[in-house]
Amino acid sequence: DTAVSQTPKYLVTQMGNDKSIKCEQNLGHDTMYWYKQDSKKFLKIMFSYNNKELIINETVPNRFSPKSPDKAHLNLHINSLELGDSAVYFCASSRALGNSPLHFGNGTRLTVT
Amino acid sequence: DQQVKQNSPSLSVQEGRISILNCDYTNSMFDYFLWYKKYPAEGPTFLISISSIKDKNEDGRFTVFLNKSAKHLSLHIVPSQPGDSAVYFCAAQGAYSGGGADGLTFGKGTHLIIQP
Numbered sequence: 001d002t003a004v005s006q007t008p009k010y011l012v013t014q015m016g017n018d019k020s021i022k023c024e025q026n027l028g029h030d031t032m033y034w035y036k037q038d039s040k041k042f043l044k045i046m047f048s049y050n051n052k053e054l055i056i057n058e059t060v061p062n063r064f065s066p067k068s069p070d071k072a073h074l075n076l077h078i079n080s081l082e083l084g085d086s087a088v089y090f091c092a093s094s095r096a097l098g099n100s101p102l103h104f105g106n107g108t109r110l111t112v113t
Numbered sequence: 114d115q116q117v118k119q120n121s122p123s124l125s126v127q128e129g130r131i132s133i134l135n136c137d138y139t140n141s142m143f144d145y146f147l148w149y150k151k152y153p154a155e156g157p158t159f160l161i162s163i164s165s166i167k168d169k170n171e172d173g174r175f176t177v178f179l180n181k182s183a184k185h186l187s188l189h190i191v192p193s194q195p196g197d198s199a200v201y202f203c204a205a206q207g208a209y210s211g212g213g214a215d216g217l218t219f220g221k222g223t224h225l226i227i228q229p
Contacts, residue, residue: 102159
């Protein structure tokens with residue numbers, strides 16, 4: 001069983017479109033995250049949710065909005081996609097905040113044309 | 114500004130030998146450090162972690178060393194195996210204060226190549 005699963009694996013879309021990436025974890029973890037790996041291969045945190053509350057919001061455009069229907073899911077919705085949004089997006093979860101390893105999904109490669 | 118630095122983009126090691134991956138950090142508030150392994154088209158996989166109260170943690174073939182005074186940590190893999198060929202990310206986290214957390218700050222990664 002996949003612990004952290006995200007769909008789709010690949011997403012190709014045009015500028016200006018709105019798209020969503022789904023993430024689910026079956027580990028019973030309390031915290032979920034979205035990370036972005038840019039063209040320079042840096043993994044940078046975008047959001048985290050702890051018990052359905054947004055607790056981190058790095059300086060990402062407000063076109064990006066995380067939505068968590070329950071503790072096991074954290075979806076990423078992106079409005080008005082731009083070329084610069086092309087990247088690999090990783091979902092992750094951890095048992096708790098702090099001193100707790102993150103478990104990552106396999107990533108969604110988003111290409112905006 | 115990079116708070117976690119992995120200065121070697123790649124490292125080539127012979128099978129059976131020891132692989133040593135290095136990582137430096139600048140933020141003195143970091144107190145929890147992790148190593149992740151990543152294969153192409155997959156997510157990072159957690160390998161091993163160390164708290165700042167320790168200077169060494171060992172798990173099978175993997176050992177992480179932490180030198181707080183030098184703000185340096187390293188991952189030793191011995192013996193190195195072909196399946197160890199991957200990109201290794203160093204990550205760090207600051208103390209959770211309850212008022213917000215910084216998640217994990219990652220280095221840029223080191224591509225380890227194990228040669229037969």
